[in-house]
Amino acid sequence: MGEAAVKIGGEKKSIFKDKVMELLPDGGNLNACLTCGACASGCPAxxxxxxxxxxxxxxxxxxxDDELLSSNWAWMCSMCQRCVHVCPMEINIPALVYNVRAAWPRETRPKGILGSCDAALTNESGSAMGTPVDDFIFVVGDVLEEYQENQPEFADMQAPIDKKGAEFVLNQNSREPVTEPDELVPLWKILHTVGVDWTYTSKGWAGENYCMFLSDDESWKHLTTQTIKAANEVGCKTFLNTE
Ligand code: SF4
Ligand code: SF4
Structure with a gap:
């Protein structure tokens, strides 16, 4: 444990802990820890x-709080929620992590996450790659045409965008249409083979939300609202989050 030793010095209140306890039902159970270690044993960080x-x-x-803020560890948590699921007291540690991140001035947060969040805010796709709506529509159409022509068994396959009344709306990882467009196709093939009535939306199609990982509430809300609005506009019954 060496460097992991914690030096305890007097009674202090934690603004992070207080904030989470104020926000979550039952205070996120933060006071109920049994120190059993189940969370630590399964945590990738x-x-x-x-x-x-x-x-x-x-x-x-x-x-x-000062020690928590001076560590980069809050940015190493993947927000996977595994700790919450294994904890006998269902303690919400990721919520605590989220609030520690939010205490960092925005411009000092990790560049990769910050840049991806900012890129997503520049377009109506919500794409962390900054892909505009028209580019997404073009790539989907282009790739679909190629597979329809070259693989006769998928000549009838569709990859609809903004199809009204579709049963399912799917979102899509931002990277694939830009760097690996062929990776779009396996899921289309599965959906085609099992006869699923689905569609992408042209706006808000990008699945990941780096603004959530950035602990930027307003931007997270903006991207999520954009996606929900688009799904509601096509009148879908079920939204499938593939990310
Ligand atoms: S699993 Fe829950 S109760 Fe056990 S140490 Fe972690 S937070 Fe505390
Ligand atoms: S949410 Fe964070 S703290 Fe919890 S298990 Fe995942 S990486 Fe670890």
Whole structure:
């Protein structure tokens, strides 16, 4: 554990812990920790930067906000929620992580996540690659045509965009239409083979939401609202989040 040792110095209140407890039902159960370690044992970020979720929670409980803020570990958490699912007390550690991230000035947050969030805000696709709606429509049409022509068994396959009344709306990873367009096709083939009535939407089609990982509430809300609005406009019954 070496560098993982926690120095305890007096009683302090944690603004992160207080914030989460204020926001979540039952205060996110943050005071109910049994220190069993189940969260740490299954966490992919355990051991990085000398931290793990149990330690992170204990430090917050001890009011060690400055120490939590001076570590990069909050940005190493993948927000996978595994710790919440294995915790006997269902303690919401990712919510705590989210609030620690939000305490960083926006311009100091990790460049990759920041840049992807900002790129998504530049277009109506919500694409972290900055792909405009028209480019997405072109790529989908182009790739579809190629497969319809070259693979006769999929000559009738469709990849609809803004199809009114479709049963399912699917979103799409931003990277594939730009860097690996052939990767779009396997899912289309499955949907075609099993006869699913589906569509993309032209706006808000991009599936990932880096603004959530950035802890930027307003931008996260903007992207999510854009996607929901587009899905409602086509009148779909079910939204399938592929990300
Ligand atoms: S699994 Fe839950 S109860 Fe156990 S140490 Fe982690 S947060 Fe505490
Ligand atoms: S949500 Fe974060 S803290 Fe919890 S298991 Fe996943 S990476 Fe670890």
């Amino acid at each position: 355990t051991g990085l930067a000398g931290m793990d979720p149990r330690k992170f929670l204990r430090m917050a409980a001890l009011g060690m």
